[in-house]
Amino acid sequence: MSISQQLQQAVVKACKEIFKHELSADDIHFQPTRKDFEGSFTLVTFGMSKALRTRPDAIAEQLGVYLKENEPIVEDFNVVKGFLNIVIADFQWIEQFNHLSSIADRGGIPKNGKKVMVEYSSPNTNKPLHLGHLRNNFLGYSIAEILEAAGYEVLKVNLVNDRGIHICKSMLAYQKFGNGETPQSSGIKGDHLIGKYYVRFDQEYKKEVASLIEQGLEKEFAEKQASMMLEAQEMLKKWEAGEPETVNLWSTMNGWVYEGFDETYKKMGVTFDKYYYESDTYLLGKDIVDEGLEKQVFYKKADGSVWVDLKDKNLDEKLLLRGDGTSVYITQDIGTAELKYQDFAFDKSVYVVGNEQDYHFAVLFAICEKLQKSYASGMYHLSYGMVDLPSGRMKSREGTVVDADDLIQEMINTAKAKTDELGKTDGFSQEQAAELHYTLAMGALKYFLLRVDPKKRMLFNPEESIEFQGNTGPFIQYTHSRISSILRKAEQLSLDYQADSSTHMKLNKEEVELIQLISKFSQVILEAANDFSPAVIAQYAFDLAKEYNRFYAEHPIFNEKDDETRIFRIKLSAEVARTIKSSMRLLGIIVPDRM
């Protein structure tokens, strides 16, 4: 039983005895005591005042006296207005600590028997990944790790947008201007090569539209009649008809893109358990439209198009099938949702997609509900905010897109520069140094993108490179390295710190704080899983590292005279390192043993 649970029960008992009033343990919430006051747990008594018919400060005072007298784990208390601050006895903290060191990594949360599918990344195959994708991928991967730590069975999937008019645009430009260029012949990474032709299409198309307008055509008409556009549409039809030449070109070019993506995914450290391709799923959903018509959830208009009315859910009417029987984006997603459920029978299905698609997912979920799909209630849109530049949104047309590969390389260069400046890699082999630069670069980048609440949009300033000091990934990585160094020294000295610590020791403030923080880990994981927020973990890892550094600066370890205390501090350090490592692992960040 946790300390706060023990306190809860004690308070229930106290209320019964002192105030003759039955409270349920759920009504009693402790919050961590603020730094400026003495104690570890605080009970706010204002809310109990009415039921107990007593003034808040009197309640706090009487409960405090009772707890101190009757509850051995309560060492002392103080009352400030209606706040009861409780000081826990050191022996209790040490017992807690001995218990913690015996439980597994990641907080030791048991499996909950539930399955969750996490879809993330979901790139288009017509251009390389950019900064926005980095936030998506890091978020998706991290939330999958967090859900797994929280007890779920997790399946990570990537739904690749590999077909459609935008893909045909780069195919067409390549066909016209490519001259047989390949990633091998040009030395350009596959996804970047395709991106180049996507841009080329846009240039040629604009040129053509401009000249048509010059010839006196209306703008809108010119945009529709430009041969580039017509040819791209023609190509899409050929692709859908399975015309071999087009399909060949398509699979060759997509193959190049996948090679490029794989390389970037590997650098990012993200993985997938399963891929879905829109070229396989784009025709799905039509049978569900029939189902909806039968259930009279959908209706047909005179031109044969099929619609759903969502006005009762504060949404509008939505088209599901065109008059000619072809489907639209949402139709496909309805079908894919069904396919996902058939494949995995999930309890929850998470879509990691930017908040620009809030409306789309609101509609999708509303439709699944109307169809009374059993899985509808488990669907969740993890809607994250855009990454803005100081100039505003990234725009590919204005060339302000921050390319993922470039950014990663820049981060590695920065890491190298800072590391060299500090002489941190003296004595490292070249390979070891390169590995450290990479680890720190990705640590800095991932932490930067994950520490912010996913829902909020965030700012990235390419002019100011990402920090390595303060509230950053490398700061936490550094703390881990420091501790590793201590553990290496302990090993050299053949000190065995595995055994339980003696409960007779007197603890200092920082030690109590550290034990309390480590104890919170499993609770933090559950909170992060519940909120779908890696930022909760990031904040926790920072708090823990910060507190450890304070401890490290103020108290000696190997120079400590008392044997028991010295061994205890090494063991405490080891537990902090383990917890930092686990929490950073949940963010997809590796922590080095030296830096």
Place this chain on the structure above:
RNA sequence: GGUUCGCUAGCUCAACUGGAUAGAGCAACUGCCUUCUAAGCAGUAGGUUCCAGGUUCGAGUCCUGGGCGAAUCACCA
């Protein structure tokens, strides 16, 4: 125009879901390396939490109105 979301220190972000004197980091200033890694620690300074009302013991957080910003509202995906 409708809907949704956001607005907290000069800048980037927190605030345990209604609790104490709103906290961190960066930038600025002051100390601390002859002892376990100074990518660190301690300190100073910095706030009308966009504005105005309301709800109550208590509001950055909840309700109403307003301001500013973003996204979205396609027979595009």
